[in-house]
Amino acid sequence: MLINIKNREEKVDFKTAVQCGLGRDGGLFLPPYITPMPHIQDLLELPFVDRSQRIMQHLIGPNTDATLIDTLIAQAFNFPLHLSAVDPHIYCLELFHGPTLAFKDFGARFMAQCLQQFNPGKKISIITATSGDTGAAVAHAFYGLENVEVHILYPHNKISPLQEKLFCTLGGNIKTYAVQGDFDDCQRMVKACFQDDEVNAALQLNSANSINIARLFAQVCYYFEACAHLQHNQLVIAVPSGNFGNLTAGVIARQLGAPIKRFIAATNANDTVPRFLHNQEWQPLPTKETASNAMDVSSPNNWPRIMYLLNNDFDALKTLIKPGVKSDKETFSAMQFMHNNGYLSEPHGAVAYACLQNELKEEEVGVFLGTAHPAKFKETVDTVLDVSTPLPEALAQVQDKQLLSVEVTNDTSAFKQLLLQ
Ligand SMILES: *Cc1c(COP(=O)(O)O)cnc(C)c1O
Secondary structure: OEEEOOOOOOEEOHHHHHHHOOOHHHOOEEOOOOOOOOOHHHHHHOOHHHHHHHHHHHHHOOOOOHHHHHHHHHHHOOOOOEEEEEEOOEEEEEOOOOOOOEOHHHHHHHHHHHHHHOOOOOOEEEEEEOOOHHHHHHHHHHOOOOOEEEEEEEEOOOOOHHHHHHHHOOOOOEEEEEEOOOHHHHHHHHHHHHOOHHHHHHHOEEOOOOOOHHHHHHHHHHHHHHHHHHOOOOEEEEEEOOOOHHHHHHHHHHHHOOOOOEEEEEEOOOOHHHHHHHHOOOOOOOOOOOOOHHHOOOOOOOHHHHHHHOOOOHHHHHHHEEEEEOOHHHHHHHHHHHHHOOOOOOHHHHHHHHHHHHHOOOOOEEEEEEOEOHHHHHHHHHHHHOOOOOOOHHHHHHOOOOOOOEEEOOOHHHHHHHHHO
């Protein structure tokens, strides 16, 4: 059972929450409280998929078909994750070995499996706007699933050519639209479709939003993997953060019993949360462009979940989560430092690594989340490190494929007509 943390009388089951995305008044869903899991040591000894199935069953509760959950997890988590030593006390939990080379594959793939399975035989359409990474994760997660059609809008010529190749060459049930306009136009057009009864009825629209509870729960699972490998009682995890879904999942993992001592909330110059942790004032500033662009978020919309999980207790919050802010210059130095030690990283992970370098105490062991593959940020990585990063399979394969996107104007009614055809 889940509650809407903004409107606490609203209680829904997991299936409903996955299908609605948001609750009434735009509230986020969470379990009312997190019950610790028994026998943590036994849990840590299980292989990743088996362990994740147990965690998911515990989070979702006894009213959902356990066999179904097991199947969904096995189908979603069908790629490896690694823990790599970067220096003697710091490790990278590499979450970027999925089909689109970013940690978002975990959440997007699990959510896709859920949405399809919870509507057996029913046709649904997913519509979403992307400025790059999310589009690819969502497209690959739904690719080839029966009865699901996916529509992705992105600003024409405003995403990197490799990013575009990654999700606009699939075809099949994935339709992509290159919008003559910017990301805000795309978001406006998607919103207008959701508000249009005719479009909604004809297409059975569903969103693939990043605040979906299925994405959050999926991300809880990989924190246990770091604990399983390190078996250390002074584990500090640094999370490169934008919308703070990843850190929220970490806090849930710890409340379930994952042996994590504390977290570092690592951000780039978009430091709303670090400033809040200093002075308890929530003051978003205009978004700044940085080299770690997936973290260029000034109003992180998962933050209310973290406050709820910690009972709005500011002292508890400050003990558990330390802030860390890195400029692009500091991020690039961290990339260079790691490279000199033989480890290739990209700007997002490097922000978190740099925070650990400052913060980690003698007796502690640090892990930072590797949220993206270095080749995904090839231009920056190659320039900063003076290297030529090889493209992994997933990118090399799509490089020469033909783009299948339809070019559209930013005119909403014309776009609706196109969808209804
Ligand atoms: C989305 C993203 C982040 C930020 O994750 P949040 O859960 O939004 O805090 C960090 N790094 C990369 C590479 C991402 O794509």
